[in-house]
Amino acid sequence: QAIRRNLVPFVAADTLLFLPLFLLILLMIIGGTALFVAFILGIERGNMDLEQGFTLLGGGLLICLLPLLLLAIPVLVVTLLLRLFAFRAIAIDRAGVRDSIRRAGQFVRRRPGHIILVFLLLWIIRLVANTIAGIFTGPLELAALRPLLPILTGAPIIPETSPMVVAGGIIVSLIGLLLGSLLFVLAGSVWTLLYQREIGRAHV
Numbered sequence: 001q002a003i004r005r006n007l008v009p010f011v012a013a014d015t016l017l018f019l020p021l022f023l024l025i026l027l028m029i030i031g032g033t034a035l036f037v038a039f040i041l042g043i044e045r046g047n048m049d050l051e052q053g054f055t056l057l058g059g060g061l062l063i064c065l066l067p068l069l070l071l072a073i074p075v076l077v078v079t080l081l082l083r084l085f086a087f088r089a090i091a092i093d094r095a096g097v098r099d100s101i102r103r104a105g106q107f108v109r110r111r112p113g114h115i116i117l118v119f120l121l122l123w124i125i126r127l128v129a130n131t132i133a134g135i136f137t138g139p140l141e142l143a144a145l146r147p148l149l150p151i152l153t154g155a156p157i158i159p160e161t162s163p164m165v166v167a168g169g170i171i172v173s174l175i176g177l178l179l180g181s182l183l184f185v186l187a188g189s190v191w192t193l194l195y196q197r198e199i200g201r202a203h204v
Helices: 002-044 050-093 097-110 112-153 159-198
Strands: none
Touching (some): 050 097, 097 112, 097 159
16 A cells, blocks of 8 residues: 555656647547548548549648647657656655646756756766677677578578577677666666755755
């Protein structure tokens, strides 16, 4: 019960935050379905030929769905930003669902520069870490793919080399999983420290 009670605010915040995006996606699905039905009915009833039908379908997608898709992209970005800080307001300050979203909105409006700088910093760290990891995992990946070359070339497969595929694949997967986990923890810690510094102190 305690776990369920603690999870309820996060689920409620997610529901409220993703509601606008859900409505946009729902509109796109309804619009796309309506255009497809109009296309099928027009072809079956002979009101238009196939070329006219595709013109109607393409024009409808361009006019109706493209603006919704372009609108959904910034809505998704804002939603993820608000979620990032709303969750921390709930977890750290025990804020309510609406209050956590309000605090997250205030932070995003007041500190857009901080958010962009932290995002760029984390992106650079991830890029450097992946590049360094690729230097070490590259030979392992080549060693793992080498036994698969006979399959591509049609040459006989050498059974003795098959363990290299398994061993190399496991090692590369473990390194990728470890690196991804470390970067995930690092990003979460940085965003939490940023929240505590800029918002958490203001509500102590």
